[in-house]
Amino acid sequence: MLDIQKIRADFPILSQKVNGKPLVYFDNGATSQKPQVVIDAISKYYQEINANIHRGVHTLSQLATDAYEVSRGKIQKHLNAKHAHEVIFTSGTTHGINAIANGFADFLKPGDEVLVSALEHHSNIVPWQMLCERTGATLKVIPMNENGELIMSVYDKLLSAKTKIVTVNHISNALGTINPIQYMIDKAHEVGAAILIDGAQATPHLKPDVQALDCDFYVFSGHKICGPTGIGILYGKEEWLRKLPPYQGGGEMIATVTFEKTTYADLPHKFEAGTPNIADGIVLGTAIDYLNEIGFDNIAKYEHELLEYATEKLSEIEGLKIFGTAEQKTSVISFNIDGIHPYDIGTIIDKLGIAVRTGHHCAQPIMDFYQIPGTIRASFAFYNTKEEIDVMVEAIKKAQMMLS
Numbered sequence: 001m002l003d004i005q006k007i008r009a010d011f012p013i014l015s016q017k018v019n020g021k022p023l024v025y026f027d028n029g030a031t032s033q034k035p036q037v038v039i040d041a042i043s044k045y046y047q048e049i050n051a052n053i054h055r056g057v058h059t060l061s062q063l064a065t066d067a068y069e070v071s072r073g074k075i076q077k078h079l080n081a082k083h084a085h086e087v088i089f090t091s092g093t094t095h096g097i098n099a100i101a102n103g104f105a106d107f108l109k110p111g112d113e114v115l116v117s118a119l120e121h122h123s124n125i126v127p128w129q130m131l132c133e134r135t136g137a138t139l140k141v142i143p144m145n146e147n148g149e150l151i152m153s154v155y156d157k158l159l160s161a162k163t164k165i166v167t168v169n170h171i172s173n174a175l176g177t178i179n180p181i182q183y184m185i186d187k188a189h190e191v192g193a194a195i196l197i198d199g200a201q202a203t204p205h206l207k208p209d210v211q212a213l214d215c216d217f218y219v220f221s222g223h224k225i226c227g228p229t230g231i232g233i234l235y236g237k238e239e240w241l242r243k244l245p246p247y248q249g250g251g252e253m254i255a256t257v258t259f260e261k262t263t264y265a266d267l268p269h270k271f272e273a274g275t276p277n278i279a280d281g282i283v284l285g286t287a288i289d290y291l292n293e294i295g296f297d298n299i300a301k302y303e304h305e306l307l308e309y310a311t312e313k314l315s316e317i318e319g320l321k322i323f324g325t326a327e328q329k330t331s332v333i334s335f336n337i338d339g340i341h342p343y344d345i346g347t348i349i350d351k352l353g354i355a356v357r358t359g360h361h362c363a364q365p366i367m368d369f370y371q372i373p374g375t376i377r378a379s380f381a382f383y384n385t386k387e388e389i390d391v392m393v394e395a396i397k398k399a400q401m402m403l404s
């Protein structure tokens with residue numbers, strides 16, 4: 001059993017008032033709040049060991065380098081990656097996806113196919129479209145059904161020897177659907193395709209085991225898992241990271257440079273050009289330690305309770321429709337109320353201190369599928385409470401009365 005009040009005390013922002021009301025923060029899908037240990041670790045880094053890494057012989061540089069590499073090791077352990085050099089620091093999920101999509105240009109030719117799912121965030125659509133435009137490959141879409149689930153029988157049919165890479169999120173940000181990624185990974189490999197998993201929405205709720213999954217790439221953002229913004233992780237299997245060209249050129253990623261030819265540094269540095277985001281890379285390790293201390297099993301169990309409670313309470317509101325009713329779902333509820341624009345509800349409940357997301361959630365194809373302009377999305381974290389859900393439900397009822 002989690003002691004939620006104790007956990008809430010770790011997050012200074014949660015005791016704030018917004019618009020004169022206690023903050024109810026249900027926009028965790030966009031970014032999570034940060035515990036005091038994470039906030040403190042950022043200032044500790046700058047107060048005590050700030051220096052550039054991997055190049056200095058002086059003590060601070062070595063301390064910073066060690067802390068950065070210790071963090072990489074923590075992330076390796078967290079993901080159960082085989083090697084620390086399979087863990088690349090990026091600026092976030094978007095950066096990780098772009099690095100791989102860009103690298104795949106070397107492997108694609110006209111007639112080849114890239115499979116994306118209908119449930120993707122724009123950042124897992126656009127880089128692949130750009131790749132297909134560059135190479136003449138074709139982008140194919142794994143469709144979804146009314147419940148917000150990917151249709152596996154069509155996925156099976158779309159896969160062929162032409163498929164070079166499949167890309168899918170572990171969990172949909174717009175609907176909360178948990179996708180059958182193990183099945184999808186196994187099937188992709190049967191036809192010799194690589195597969196990238198966008199773990200941006202999964203890593204806040206579960207601990208992925210990349211070796212058990214056997215995925216080729218797994219990407220996520222630090223800011224959604226209680227870490228700082230501007231840091232993320234690209235996990236790649238060693239064989240793929242060796243084959244792929246570097247994404248960016250610059251310092252840190254080279255072995256030797258002459259004007260005739262440059263040779264690249266070994267992994268992971270080949271994919272880490274320039275001075276990295278040292279402080280936030282180190283602090284991402286702190287955030288992961290914090291979450292592991294709470295325990296992902298505890299987090300998942302409690303968040304599921306919140307999901308069930310909120311689903312039940314929201315369903316009592318007349319005219320409210322939930323989008324995304326997959327059996328396997330995480331703590332995200334996307335909904336609309338008959339005849340009312342989501343933006344209007346969002347604006348009114350914000351005045352009551354409640355932060356939810358409204359709009360297309362960077363997933364316009366999903367909104368097009370349902371033929372709606374957007375939804376209201378409440379996404380819960382382990383520091384939220386049932387009482388907060390009650391506050392939101394009452395606020396929505398109030399907004400509904402005002403607007404209808």
Ligand code: PMP
Nearest residue numbers: 092093094121123169173200221
């Ligand atoms: N994929 C998914 C599923 C997401 O939810 C997000 C963030 N909303 C992203 C990718 C992009 O993450 P970032 O903006 O941190 O790069």
